[in-house]
Amino acid sequence: MxxxxxxxxxxxxxxxxxxxxxxxxxxxxxxxxxxxxxxxxxxxxxxxxxxxxxxxxxxxxxxxxxHAVVRIADDRGGRIGTYVDKYQDLRQSGETVIIDGLCASACTIVLGAIPHDRICVTSHATLGFHAAWDFGANGRAVTNPEATQMLYAMYPSQVRRWIGQRGGLTPRMLFLRGKQLEAMYKPCYLDAQASTAKPSRRSLPQAEQLESARGQLLH
Structure with missing residues (x-):
């Protein structure tokens, strides 16, 4: 692939x-x-x-x-497997993540992959959530309940609660931004730097389960 x-x-x-x-x-x-x-x-x-x-x-x-920081400015998502690999490496690097724009679909896996204290958001940050889907036998998009549940389970509790209050993950995109997002994550500053703490050696949460959904799409 x-x-x-x-x-x-x-x-x-x-x-x-x-x-x-x-x-x-x-x-x-x-x-x-x-x-x-x-x-x-x-x-x-x-x-x-x-x-x-x-x-x-x-x-x-x-x-x-x-130290380095990684800035997410306009990421609309893609294959789950691609993002699992990307964020696994990022987790081990110890770098800080600055969300400074759209982070939608599979991009939001970053919330479960990177420690909470290594993520900050700017006033431009927007998170977009929806159900995982794949192509069915007829070539049309079909929601994948198993992959969707895996994604939901790996989000932080505050994010899960916010999604749950809005009906859960569905084909319709949910956008988290502004004061609601700022209440969950610390603000970014111009001098934001990577945390001096050593990166955890623990594997990415639900990494094994997500491996089975590597082919699923999140557009």
């Missing part, structure tokens, strides 16, 4: 900040008294500048150097 090309991800790599450890010092013992006063004044100004610079560098370093 040929895998679909991922067009919904944009990788943004953070750059490691460096600070030159060679600092210019003042040797007042070699200067005349007037010159010494001037050098002391310059030294104080320089120290203020270097102190501010060092604070900025430490702040950047605290964010986690050379």
């Amino acid at each position: 040929q895998r679909e090309r991922n067009t919904g991800f944009e990788f943004v790599l953070g750059q490691q900040a460096c600070l030159d450890k060679t600092l210019v010092t003042t040797d007042a013992s070699r200067a005349s008294p007037p010159d010494t006063k001037i050098r002391i004044r310059l030294g104080r100004g320089t120290m203020k500048f270097l102190t501010g610079l060092l604070a900025a560098v430490l702040l950047i370093a605290g964010m986690g150097a050379s």
Whole structure:
């Protein structure tokens, strides 16, 4: 089976900040008294500048150097198996996921694959849910109850509750966005970085069951 090309991800790599450890010092013992006063004044100004610079560098370093974030901006879904593989790798990478646009259909598997604290949403984020389906004998789309239940079971409890209150997963698309989504996931900031915690070695929830539905479509 040929895998679909991922067009919904944009990788943004953070750059490691460096600070030159060679600092210019003042040797007042070699200067005349007037010159010494001037050098002391310059030294104080320089120290203020270097102190501010060092604070900025430490702040950047605290964010986690050379970590990556994955941005989902316009992902309409596809084959379940493709997304199971994609998110399994992403889970192990330790990267943070920024949802900054549409994440629909099979894309929403990310909610069950990636730890909750490694997902954030922007004001543009929209999640789209619907039942899994496959092609029937006559070539028409047919809902797959088994695959649909697997998907529903792997969503976080808050998301399952929200879906359940709206009739569950059906062929009709349900959109989760705005304040309701922001109440479930933390907001993204410009300095969002990958979590420093090591990625869990646990397998993707329901990965074995989802393997049996690799051929199902979620368009």
